[in-house]
Amino acid sequence: MKSRSTQIRAVIALAVVLAVSLGLANCTGSADPAADTHDASPLPSGITQRLDTALADALTLSGSSGAIAGVWAPWAGEWVATPGSTTQDGSIPLSSDMRFRIGTNTTAMTCTVLLRLVDEGRVKLSDPVSSYLSRDVGVQGITLGQLCSNTSGLADYYPRLAAQFVANPTRQWPPMEILANGLAARRVSGPGGVSTQSSTGIILLGMALQSATQQSWQSLYRQYIFDPLGMDDTSFPARREVAIPGPHPHGYAVAVSATGRQFCDRLRDETELSNSMAWVAGGVVSTIADMGTWARALAQGSLLSEASADAQWATVSQGPASPSWQGYGLGAVQLGPLRGQAGAIPGFLSATLADPHSGLTVVVMLNNSSAGSGFAQALAQRLASIASTALGSGAAPAPTLDLPWSEEEATQAMQAGAACQPPATAAG
Secondary structure (H helix, E strand, O other): OOOOHHHHHHHHHHOHHHHHHHHHHOOOOOOOHHHHOOOOOEOOHHHHHHHHHHHHHHHHHHOOOEEEEEEEEOOOEEEEEOOEEOOOOOOOEOOOOOOEEOHHHHHHHHHHHHHHHHHOOOOOOOOEHHHOOOOOOOOOOOEHHHHHHOOOOOOOOHHHHHHHHHHOOOOOOOHHHHHHHHHHOOOOOOOOOOOOOOHHHHHHHHHHHHHHHOOOHHHHHHHHHHHHHOOOOOEOOOOOOOOOOOOOOOOEEEEEOOOOOEEEEEEEEOOOOOHHHOHHHOOOEEOHHHHHHHHHHHHHOOOOOHHHHHHHOOOEOOOOOOOOOEEEOOOOEEEOOEEEEEEEEOEEEEEEEEOOOOOOEEEEEEOEOOOOHHHHHHHHHHHHHHHOOOOOOOOOOOOOOOOOOOHHHHHHHHHHOOOOOOHHHOOO
């Protein structure tokens, strides 16, 4: 199927609502029509009680003051919960319209922009990065596609600078300074090697696509992601905009040393933060509803041509320690039948998972980043396990979801990733 980017842009010029309709209609055919048949009634009480328990555990284990989570099971109903308060020891409750930083969930959006540009014939996945950034030393032999599959061989800059990010969250970081730190680290492999998390590669991709398009990333996200999907409450703040726009919870993280040691008695408020520390690898701000929309579009490939959607989900192994049912695509992960990403930035954790066939969608946010993105992914997997057992409401039959992990295994993963407390004392 050919890309319909030209038609989408024309419709956006007429009305956002039509753009939303066209963006969602431009589906590659990978999704089951049943995924678009949504039961908006509450999920059964037995299911919601288990979901509530899982989220309560997550608050305790992560040290968060609040959480926002949503589960949408088209055949059975939906659940949105906002337990806790906006601040530590506070009394203001969270609400589902509050905004939060999505962290490295932004990476999937950045790689989807790359694929949109491929569909338009403006770039190719096989293009050398040096074609767009010829002056940067150390990028020879690396392609745009390898930056998104994490097979560039570049080390991740983030662990080297994490202590500075937490200690001074409002500092303005030029992309070249971030990139220099990543390029200075020892390579994981040569280009095309093992897939290893590298936000360095995504920063490099951001610079390359800016050069290729002569557009800002605010413009690229709006044109290719936010407007087509009607994500009106999602934004990419400028580096000097340190406040989260609109209503939001505070974000927290414990102080860390240069070696990664956490100081659990030193909790820091990271609410005001320059997204320049993560830029196109982690700088977007969104809401639970918008992230649910994005999660489904990402999983279904509804913004892309069939060829580009196939390319995004042609996964590679994340190494021998990774289970056989987990693979990394272009900017996102496949976990059994589910697709999504987990995100972290000082102050916030988040994760999305969605099934392109049944439409099952899970989104979570926690306002303490100390436990790391893996904790948010484990929580999302636990919620998905619970929701997958919901019976059909009658309007649509319950699908058979073969998840390669159990609710108990996801719970154990959460306990193992607990922040600032021994796993043995974690809640069950």
